[in-house]
Amino acid sequence: MGVDSGKALSQNPCLHTASLHAIHSIITFLQSKGLYQKDFARIFGMCPTILTSDVRSELNPVFNFLSKDLRVPEDNFRKVINKCPRLLICSVKDQLKPTLFYLQRLGFTDVHHLAYQDPILLVSSVENTLIPKLHYLVTLGFTRREAVEMTLRCPGLFTFSIQNNFKPKFDYFSQQMEGELDELKDFPQYFAFSLDKRIKPRHIQLVDNGVSMPLSLMLKTTDEEFHRLISQKNWID
Template sequence: MLFSSSGYETLIGRNAKRMMAHLSIPADEALQSTLSFFEKMEARHGGLSMLAHGDVSFPYLIESFPMLLRCSEENHLKPLIDFLKHIGIPKPRIPSVLLAFPPIMLSDVEKDIKRRIHAWEKAGIEQEYIGRMLLKYPWILSASVIENYKQALLFFNRRKISSAFLGTAVKSWPHILGCSTTRMNSILVLFDDLGISKKMVVPVLTSSPQLLLRKANEFLQVVSFFEDMGFDKKAVGKIVCRSPEIFASDVENTLKKKIDFLIDFGISERHLPRIIKKYPELLLLDINRTLLPRMNYFLGKGLSKKDVCSMISRFSPLLGYSIEHVLKPKLDFLLQTMKKPLKAVVEYPRYFSYSLEGRIKPRFWIIKSRNIDCSLTDMLAKNNELFAEEYLGIET
């Protein structure tokens, strides 16, 4: 039951490590016993990555929870398995839950587990989400974790920050439930230092609740990364509000790699602050799956690296557009129907930001019907009133 091959062995160990890493609240007896079990596993070769391998972990499991040997499979374990399946845990994933929090196997389904599930329902978490949360974070059945959620709600209410987002946040990132209000407060203090208003805290944390799990020094490393590029605190705060997920990223393995890639491609370092300010989300884009294919697409169309670098420097959101659904159809229309030279998009890369059906085509047909030759900028940059006044003779 616990150690049958399910294909999730690596995931089980990885999640156990993550749960330990993000726990910053006092542990109750059940949680303390689990941590002791994990520490014994960590001390041996292979560590928690061997958690799902029975030949390695079973002796430590029994040493930490000897009462498991007295559990009846028919009268105790089978009802537990049936209940876990009932609340949405797929059978192959049940070992993920039991090994991450073995005290569940010693708990009475009716008296203990259902009562704690009900506590989450009472807190406003729908049962369909409780099963998903339990799969990601089995410690939601810990009394300490349930109590910490209540304290977190009070904490945000005292700070006059709507705590409603917390219910949404823990559904996607239940590891937050093991995060102390002291650690949460350290992140809010940093937000305040960057000029992020209380009003903006809610959308930021709703979008990226994992920021609450960051240690202050980890968050500050990302702040320093931007400051080293020339951004002041106010500008960094704006980036947090626009793309908070960046601040949950690793500086060395993610952010600096993107910058190095852009520089190696040929982007001037002095243009980087403008590029990032315009489109900070590019720091989250995968180099091989997103950035490089878009660059290669333009190179394949006959543009030089210098041209592509110029386009990125002028309009960096270009790097996030779909080749198939945005870049290709718009470039095809430009070259085949509008008969514009390829260099036109180098001069005005923002062309790709306009709707093909809603703006580019209608305006082109108007320009063409009047036999007017104009640049992409003149054709697209004007608002509807100015365009109508200049090209249709309609005064507004």
């Protein structure tokens, strides 16, 4: 299957005692749900515990959740699982349903988008990941409502590290760029761009040329478009 057996065994010692019949049963079950043989190297490589899961009590409930709660048709199971293999190792009762409920309360009402674009949110811990990220945004000066609206516009905010992403990028934004909170509220995608490869170089070019522009233009434009905008001396913010 193309799986690193040494890595898989170290991450899932139960594989030492798993029978080939049991593993084959899991593979057969997943194939019955639409997954292809070529998908398994990546899926099992990321989540080797799937290979010792119980089909009836652990795997089947996940597909029922996809079907009933996220309204994913059976012929799209493969697309969702390949997007986020970790779904298969999550408890529906203890993880997936409570997290879906929390996200829906925040305003993530589009289950189609959650299933196909942001399933990573469903496998995130409410207590250890989602709530702390919202709290951190509030400590920056946003109201809770504003913080929630930012995550609705840019769900990736829930996946970024506070220490490695939010903090250094906000420090640069507030100290070097002297930006206003309203700018981040309007363009929370700022945190999705690389600080060293995108934010700093482009900000420095703007300063050197005495030009200012909205964050979205500064970061989203191609290099060619960005340099063209800088060359327009009559650029108006």
